[in-house]
Amino acid sequence: MDKSHRYRGKIIWIGLGLGSILLRWIAGPTVIENWYSRGIFLYCRLAIDYLLAWLPIPLMYVLLPVVLVLIGRRVVRWYGAPRSPIAKIGQAVLGIMAFLGGVVFLFLWLWGFNYGRVPVETQIGLETQPLNMSQLKEELRLETQAIIALRPDIAGITDTAFTSDLLLANLEKHLRHHLRERLRQYNFPTSGRVRGRILYPKGIFLRFSSAGLYFPWTGEGHIDAGLHPLQIPYVMAHEMAHGFGFGDEGDCNFWAYLACIASEEPAIAYAGHLAYWRDLAADYRRYDPEGYPVFRKSLPIGIQADLDAINHTLLQYPDIFPKLRYAAYDAYLRTQGIEEGMLNYDRVTMLVHAWRKSKQL
Numbered sequence: 503m504d505k506s507h508r509y510r511g512k513i514i515w516i517g518l519g520l521g522s523i524l525l526r527w528i529a530g531p532t533v534i535e536n537w538y539s540r541g542i543f544l545y546c547r548l549a550i551d552y553l554l555a556w557l558p559i560p561l562m563y564v565l566l567p568v569v570l571v572l573i574g575r576r577v578v579r580w581y582g583a584p585r586s587p588i589a590k591i592g593q594a595v596l597g598i599m600a601f602l603g604g605v606v607f608l609f610l611w612l613w614g615f616n617y618g619r620v621p622v623e624t625q626i627g628l629e630t631q632p633l634n635m636s637q638l639k640e641e642l643r644l645e646t647q648a649i650i651a652l653r654p655d656i657a658g659i660t661d662t663a664f665t666s667d668l669l670l671a672n673l674e675k676h677l678r679h680h681l682r683e684r685l686r687q688y689n690f691p692t693s694g695r696v697r698g699r700i701l702y703p704k705g706i707f708l709r710f711s712s713a714g715l716y717f718p719w720t721g722e723g724h725i726d727a728g729l730h731p732l733q734i735p736y737v738m739a740h741e742m743a744h745g746f747g748f749g750d751e752g753d754c755n756f757w758a759y760l761a762c763i764a765s766e767e768p769a770i771a772y773a774g775h776l777a778y779w780r781d782l783a784a785d786y787r788r789y790d791p792e793g794y795p796v797f798r799k800s801l802p803i804g805i806q807a808d809l810d811a812i813n814h815t816l817l818q819y820p821d822i823f824p825k826l827r828y829a830a831y832d833a834y835l836r837t838q839g840i841e842e843g844m845l846n847y848d849r850v851t852m853l854v855h856a857w858r859k860s861k862q863l
Contacts, residue, residue: 512600519603522610526618534618539747540691546612547694547747550721560699561720573601605719613718617749622756626688628856630849635789641855642786645779646801648763652775653804655768661804663811666731668769674698676770677739681761685746696745697722698738704728708819713737716744730815732808735762735770736777752849755781759854776808781850 529538554561580594623630633641653659658668670676674697682692699722701707707715707726714725714737723741725734739758748754755778762774787794798806 509596512596515600515607516596516603519606522607526610526615529615529618531618531620534615535620538615539619542611543613543616543747544691544693547696547721547745550612551694551696554720555695555697555722560697560701560724561722562699562701562717562724565720609718612721613716613744613747614749616747619747619749622748622750622753623853623856625690628853628860630852630856633785633851633855637855638782638785638789638851641851641858642779642782644858645775645782648775649772649779649805650802652768652772653802653808656772657768659804661802661807663804663807664730664732664769669731669734670767670770673735673770674738676765676767677735677761678742680764680770681739681742681746681757684757684760684764690746692746694745696742698742699724700727700734701725702727705819708816709822711821714741716741721745728815728819730812732773732776732812733815735773739774750849752853755850756853756857759850760857776805778850778854780809780812781848785848785851 557564576597580590580597583590583593585593622628656664656668677698678696685692701715701724705726705728707713707724708728712726713729713733714723716723723738723745725737725741729737736758739761740754743754743757743761746757748757759774759778762777763771765771765774783794783798786797798809801809
């Protein structure tokens, strides 16, 4: 391959990356929804799921080593090339820009354009607004009733904390089915067979205040292997919702909640309600720090044991640079058009409240 051809290839990748960024910001939500989220993306989804995702291990385990090896080879060749220092610096800068252009291009076309789609609440007719204190208490009351009613129905449950043997063996398939059913109920496409992978080592996400990750370059959702068993269904459904084309974190929490509570398996429904209950309880504790401990002690012993076990598990993986992680991911979400940044996760309370209200009309 001659020198001019190599340079031309790098310029093309830089152009593709910049062009994709420009398209992302000039294309409106309706265009993205109709042409990408309900069009091009569905073919990307099918290609990934039926050509690659059949592997018994997460694709990330394969992709990242391959990329690192290729980068290493390029660095060695660059270092040993008989060129002047100035020529080498120019080549390195161009190569890095081309690599970043390719990364951005693939990110956006494989999944990232979904950040700009029409909001879920608009598409399904929900009127969302921040909850006041009385509304928050009502949501918490309803969810408390649900977890109290569901937990005794779990086969083999005792007053001790929930254990992994109480989860379904085919959890991924089960959650995918219920997530698809919920999405189809509201006329969202569900092409493909999104995977929800358990990723090791334990704590790989938890140490960065996260429970999972959707990796657009492989099209798979990943769940930290260190999670407490009760957290796995909700987090897995959340990451799979990303895989079905939703970038907004609050939207994915919403779909995860609806998928879990629709399950006929009490353990899955309980896990979904408990995950949302924990979000509500955290908000309630901020409003009423003195009343919350009294309320928590009024819960059945088994539920208290579950909450203690989840907290104990999370404490085993203390954050690494929590402020840096928060700032970085907050900035990332804002660059994708999510103005509230990390607060986007809290949108689930508004969505569920509005959804519940719509069911009562």
